[in-house]
Amino acid sequence: MRDMKGDRIEPRIGNERANVEAAKSARRDRAAESARDSRKEPAAETRVVRDVLLESPSSRYVAPDLPIARPDAPAKRERGYAKVSPQGRRSSGERKQTERAGSYFWSSWNFSWVNRKLGAVVFVIALGFGAYWVSGPVAKVFERPIKSVVVEGDFNLISKQRATELISNEIDGDFLQLDLMQLKNALLGDPWVEKVTLNRRWPDTLVVKITEQKPIARWGDGFLNQRGEIVRVEEASKLSGLPWLQGSEADAPEILQQYQDLSQILRSRGLEVIALKCDNKKSWRLTIKNHVEIALGRDQVMEKIRRFVTVYDTHLSNVWMDVKAIDVRYTNGVAVRWVTDSEMAKKYIKSQTKTSVPVPAPRTAPQLN
Numbered sequence: 001m002r003d004m005k006g007d008r009i010e011p012r013i014g015n016e017r018a019n020v021e022a023a024k025s026a027r028r029d030r031a032a033e034s035a036r037d038s039r040k041e042p043a044a045e046t047r048v049v050r051d052v053l054l055e056s057p058s059s060r061y062v063a064p065d066l067p068i069a070r071p072d073a074p075a076k077r078e079r080g081y082a083k084v085s086p087q088g089r090r091s092s093g094e095r096k097q098t099e100r101a102g103s104y105f106w107s108s109w110n111f112s113w114v115n116r117k118l119g120a121v122v123f124v125i126a127l128g129f130g131a132y133w134v135s136g137p138v139a140k141v142f143e144r145p146i147k148s149v150v151v152e153g154d155f156n157l158i159s160k161q162r163a164t165e166l167i168s169n170e171i172d173g174d175f176l177q178l179d180l181m182q183l184k185n186a187l188l189g190d191p192w193v194e195k196v197t198l199n200r201r202w203p204d205t206l207v208v209k210i211t212e213q214k215p216i217a218r219w220g221d222g223f224l225n226q227r228g229e230i231v232r233v234e235e236a237s238k239l240s241g242l243p244w245l246q247g248s249e250a251d252a253p254e255i256l257q258q259y260q261d262l263s264q265i266l267r268s269r270g271l272e273v274i275a276l277k278c279d280n281k282k283s284w285r286l287t288i289k290n291h292v293e294i295a296l297g298r299d300q301v302m303e304k305i306r307r308f309v310t311v312y313d314t315h316l317s318n319v320w321m322d323v324k325a326i327d328v329r330y331t332n333g334v335a336v337r338w339v340t341d342s343e344m345a346k347k348y349i350k351s352q353t354k355t356s357v358p359v360p361a362p363r364t365a366p367q368l369n
Helices: 016-040 092-142 160-170 180-188 249-267 301-316 343-348
Strands: 048-050 059-061 148-152 193-201 205-212 217-219 222-224 230-232 244-246 273-278 284-288 292-297 323-327 335-338
Touching (some): 148 160, 160 180, 160 205, 180 205, 217 249, 244 249, 249 273, 249 284, 249 301, 335 343
Antiparallel strands (some): 193 205, 217 222, 222 230, 273 284, 284 292
16 A cells, blocks of 8 residues: 555554554654755665556655554444454443343243243133033033943854843943953953953944854863863863863873874874873874774874874775774784674684684793702
8 A cells, every 4th residue: 555655555454544644654754764864875775666556567666664653542443343352351331231131031031931830820720620610511421321232253152141141240330431341351251252352332332242262172171272272161061072182281282283183184084083192101092983993102193193094095994884993003014903793803803612722731840949
C-alpha cells in the first residue's frame, strides 16, 4: 500500500484516522531526516525495486525501512463479530448477565416442571373418576352367564355325557370370569382324554374340543398310547380288541416298538399278533392269531422272524391250522409242534405203541473201597 507520493505504507488494522495521522508523522520524520543527511553527506544511492502490487512493473524510489509508530488505540472490529477478548474471556458485566439468564432459565424450568407434574396428577384423578363412572355400565355388559356349551370330539372311549358332566361341575361363574385353566385340568384328569381346547365365542357360548387318547396295545390294567406311555384306566373292557403286551414297565417303549416291527412283517402274510411278552432275561415270545406261539429267544429277533416267514411260505401256509407252536431259536431251522390228533400230527408223529425204542442196559457204578 502506498501514499499519494508513492511511498510504501504498511497496512494497519484499526481506526482509519489514526492510520492517516501515523502516515503523516512518518513522512515528516523522513523529510527531516533527509534534510539533515543532505547537509552532512551526499545523497544516498537510489535503490530501484519492482512493484509487485501493480499490474505493470515500474521503477520507483523506495525509502529505507523506518520504525513504525503503533497507536495505542484499540483496533476496531468489523461489523457482525461478537465482542470478545482474544483469550475467550468475558467481562464481568457479561458474566453477570449470563448468570441472571441462567437463574431465570432454571426458575422457569422448575416452574414448568411443577406445572407438568400437577397436570399429570389432575389427569390421573380425572381418569380414575371417569373409569369409576363408566365401570358400572361396562360391568353390566360383560357380566353375563354362559347360555350354551358346545362340546366337540369323536367320543369313542369317553362318552359325551361324561364330558358334559365334567364341564358342568366346573362352570360356576360368568362368561368372562370363568377359569379356563381349571376347567382344562378337570377334563385332562380323565385317563381317556389327551388334549383339550377351550374357546369363548361371543357373546355367551363356550366351545370345548376334546381329543381322546389313541391306545395301541393293552398293558396290565391300562394301555400304551402312541408314545409308549402307560395309562391306567378303571374299566379296560373297551380295550379287548387290542394286542396284549407284557414286560417291565421301564421297557414299555421298547416292547411297543418291537411289537410294531414284528406286526409289520407278519401282517403282509395275513398273520396278526395278539400278544407279545418279554421276560426278565430279554427273551421274546409272541402269539399269533389262532393261538400259535412263536419262541424267538433273546438275540437276532428280526432275523429269526424272517426265517419263520420263509418256512411259512414254503411249508406251513397250507397246514397252518394244524400248527400249535413254533420254535425259531435254532441256528439252521425251526421246530414245529402240531395240534394233537391233527392230520399232520398223525403223519409225522409215530405212536409209541407201534414203535419200540430199545432201552439201554443200566450200568453199575464201580464200588470204591
